[in-house]
Amino acid sequence: MTNYLIDYTLHLADNALILGQRNAEWCGHGPVLEQDIAITNISLDLVGQARNFYQYAAELIHQSVDKSTHPATEDSLAYLRTEREFKNCLLVEQPNTDWAQTILRQFFFSNYQFLLYQELQKNNDTQLAAIAEKSLKEVTYHLRWSSEWVIRLGDGTAESHQRMLQAIDELWRYTGEIFTAADYEEEAGVDPSLFQPQWLNKVKEVFDEATLPVPEKTFMQSGGKTGTHTEHLGFILTELQYIQRAYPDSQW
Amino acid sequence: MPVQDFEQLFQDKIDNEVKIEPKDWMPEAYRKTNIRQISQHAHSEIVGMLPEGNWISRAPSLKRKAILLAKVQDEAGHGLYLYSAAETLGMSREEMINDLHSGKAKYSSIFNYPTLTWADIGAIGWLVDGAAIMNQVMLTRTSYGPYARAMVRICKEESFHQRQGFEILLVLSRGTAAQKIMCQDAINRWWWPALMMFGPKDSESTNSDQSMKWKIKRKTNDELRQNFVDMIAEQIKTLGMKLPDDQLKWNAERKHYDFGEINWDEFWQVVKGNGPCNKQRLEARRKAWENGEWVREAAAAYAQKRADRQKDKAA
Numbered sequence: 001m002t003n004y005l006i007d008y009t010l011h012l013a014d015n016a017l018i019l020g021q022r023n024a025e026w027c028g029h030g031p032v033l034e035q036d037i038a039i040t041n042i043s044l045d046l047v048g049q050a051r052n053f054y055q056y057a058a059e060l061i062h063q064s065v066d067k068s069t070h071p072a073t074e075d076s077l078a079y080l081r082t083e084r085e086f087k088n089c090l091l092v093e094q095p096n097t098d099w100a101q102t103i104l105r106q107f108f109f110s111n112y113q114f115l116l117y118q119e120l121q122k123n124n125d126t127q128l129a130a131i132a133e134k135s136l137k138e139v140t141y142h143l144r145w146s147s148e149w150v151i152r153l154g155d156g157t158a159e160s161h162q163r164m165l166q167a168i169d170e171l172w173r174y175t176g177e178i179f180t181a182a183d184y185e186e187e188a189g190v191d192p193s194l195f196q197p198q199w200l201n202k203v204k205e206v207f208d209e210a211t212l213p214v215p216e217k218t219f220m221q222s223g224g225k226t227g228t229h230t231e232h233l234g235f236i237l238t239e240l241q242y243i244q245r246a247y248p249d250s251q252w
Numbered sequence: 253m254p255v256q257d258f259e260q261l262f263q264d265k266i267d268n269e270v271k272i273e274p275k276d277w278m279p280e281a282y283r284k285t286n287i288r289q290i291s292q293h294a295h296s297e298i299v300g301m302l303p304e305g306n307w308i309s310r311a312p313s314l315k316r317k318a319i320l321l322a323k324v325q326d327e328a329g330h331g332l333y334l335y336s337a338a339e340t341l342g343m344s345r346e347e348m349i350n351d352l353h354s355g356k357a358k359y360s361s362i363f364n365y366p367t368l369t370w371a372d373i374g375a376i377g378w379l380v381d382g383a384a385i386m387n388q389v390m391l392t393r394t395s396y397g398p399y400a401r402a403m404v405r406i407c408k409e410e411s412f413h414q415r416q417g418f419e420i421l422l423v424l425s426r427g428t429a430a431q432k433i434m435c436q437d438a439i440n441r442w443w444w445p446a447l448m449m450f451g452p453k454d455s456e457s458t459n460s461d462q463s464m465k466w467k468i469k470r471k472t473n474d475e476l477r478q479n480f481v482d483m484i485a486e487q488i489k490t491l492g493m494k495l496p497d498d499q500l501k502w503n504a505e506r507k508h509y510d511f512g513e514i515n516w517d518e519f520w521q522v523v524k525g526n527g528p529c530n531k532q533r534l535e536a537r538r539k540a541w542e543n544g545e546w547v548r549e550a551a552a553a554y555a556q557k558r559a560d561r562q563k564d565k566a567a
């Protein structure tokens with residue numbers, strides 16, 4: 001019955017958590033103090049969004065299964081599912097590599113999340129709509145911040161331009177998956193392909209100012225939304241879930 | 253006016269609790285001492301991000317992850333205010349950072365100890381931020397205006413950190429057998445280094461007298477350390493844990509806790525660079541700075557281009 005809604009909510013949660021986890025790797029290692037703070041702040045926002053979605057997913061699970069099973073919580077969903085159960089897009093699990101790739105990953109994702117949450121605000125599911133509405137202000141900032149950095153790096157020095165080209169080469173192939181709806185997205189009534197043109201317009205606008213080329217059509221990787229990930233995710237989860245796996249059934 | 257008169261005026265202000273501001277005349281040694289102390293404090297905030305940042309990816313729940321991220325981010329903010337305060341004395345942030353990386357400037361030795369388990373995050377918040385607060389509350393009344401004002405903002409956040417750290421340990425202390433062991437072990441490892449944070453004994457401390465006269469410091473190392481011991485010795489009762497000191501005992505006459513002797517050899521070894529993580533901490537900071545160089549250059553180049561374009565438009 002509400003299975004598709006659970007999956008969809010988990011997908012939204014996983015996207016936010018995994019990108020939050022990736023961004024947090026910069027904490028204490030940023031290129032300059034102000035940006036260390038900014039990227040940590042974005043990470044914090046994303047973890048916050050993930051928590052809202054996981055809490056809602058846990059609620060949905062309670063309503064749908066018999067109560068005697070282990071109760072789902074935000075933490076059981078984040079810490080005790082396996083790599084094949086995670087439904088995040090491949091884009092968000094890609095490594096930080098350098099500041100250029102981190103920035104570009106954020107720009108691609110925030111650009112998408114901004115359009116998605118605007119759409120989701122109008123969703124029939126009032127909970128999802130409320131979380132989207134609440135998060136939109138944060139995402140608006142993430143998009144502005146990352147757009148500015150794409151421009152700064154693209155139009156900065158020869159080296160920063162070169163690194164942005166490299167980042168585009170690495171990450172462009174993960175942008176197609178975002179707009180190919182999984183079953184649960186269709187059933188939840190959110191078709192991301194509808195706002196792909198707007199996403200692309202924004203990319204063109206920002207890349208243009210950044211003096212960066214928009215790639216021609218290339219082969220797009222996919223699979224994350226249905227649990228077939230890149231090899232990176234297993235390592236992310238190994239670290240993320242370590243304590244809960246090592247000390248089961250404990251309070252923290 | 254002869255220099256003696258300036259000095260007299262300066263000391264009068266201090267004696268009358270008037271804050272010294274950036275444009276005021278001040279003895280060169282006062283300026284230098286403040287730059288050294290404030291920049292060292294800023295470096296401590298920044299290097300201090302590393303041991304705790306170490307556990308962000310592994311925090312045991314999403315709530316703890318969010319709290320820890322926010323905490324480490326606060327420390328970065330503290331570094332930022334403090335660098336700004338130090339800059340008012342005429343040294344740039346970049347110069348200060350270079351001094352950190354070359355080893356010329358110091359940072360608090362406490363961050364040269366490793367965070368081995370999750371309980372260490374609790375112990376750091378409770379003991380390390382707790383010890384820092386003792387010092388920083390005093391510094392809200394320090395004589396140099398920008399430093400004192402930075403401290404007011406920082407102290408509010410630090411006491412929040414301390415409560416959060418204590419709360420981490422409280423949960424562990426009421427948890428499983430393994431969690432209790434983890435909790436006690438972290439307290440055992442962090443207690444003595446936390447006491448060392450107050451610096452050498454008053455009888456050994458070289459800079460203390462002048463700093464007291466200039467009201468840069470208002471309490472001695474030993475006074476602050478005693479206040480800290482008194483506070484923690486009470487708080488630990490709630491945890492049902494023990495401080496690793498056989499000689500810790502309430503002294504009704506002194507109305508203070510007596511406590512054992514710090515291992516001063518260890519203290520000086522860590523100061524000299526031989527702590528368990530001195531090398532890694534400094535390397536991590538240098539690496540972040542070096543890897544960030546092209547980013548800072550790009551940002552500067554872009555800002556310059558923009559400014560030039562604006563000028564062209566205006567012309």
Ligand SMILES: [Fe+2]
Pocket residue numbers: 296297300327381384
């Ligand atoms: Fe601190």
Ligand SMILES: [Fe+2]
Pocket residue numbers: 297326327330406410
């Ligand atoms: Fe701090």
Ligand SMILES: [Fe+2]
Pocket residue numbers: 327381409410413
């Ligand atoms: Fe703190």
